[in-house]
Amino acid sequence: MKMKKTLILILTILTLVLSGCSIPKDPVLDSLGKYTDKEYYSDAGFQDSTDYAKYSFDNAKLDGNKYLEKMSAQGKDALLTHVENFGEWIDAIKGSDPDAEIAAKYDFDASIISDDDYLYIDDDPDYPELGCYDVYFFDSESMTLYYFHVNI
DSSP states (O other): OHHHHHHHHHHHHHHHHHHTTOOOOOHHHHTTOOOSEEEEEEEEOSSOEEEEEEEEOSSOOOTTOSSOEEOOHHHHHHHHHHHHHHHHHHHHHHHHOTTOHHHHHOOOOGGGOOTTOEEEEEEOTTSTTTSEEEEEEEETTTTEEEEEEEEO
């Protein structure tokens, strides 16, 4: 009887632990449908992280998307501000670790931004001056979603 109770306790604990270890969902990415290719690079330290990703699509769900909005002049300015800040983080990573994969693979070129593109920016209001953000930029010409994340 004692062994049975111990086994039940162990299984209960395992179930609770494993249920908390699921992969978090990304509602913005999920809102576009299934991507065909993914490149994801990350650099993380103690409570800090910088992530850069590119997702390729054949058919992205952009019409009526509740996250991504058509590019505007204000959106472009905000995107460029965030991309400049992100580039500074990439340079800092490169300075401390010249072999960091994220620094080697970061290849965003702002000249691809056009009025046909889409944008979603989530700035954490608890972090002033671009301390924590997620930027999703969808390039309509290449059907690529670029993802930029910083959390200092």
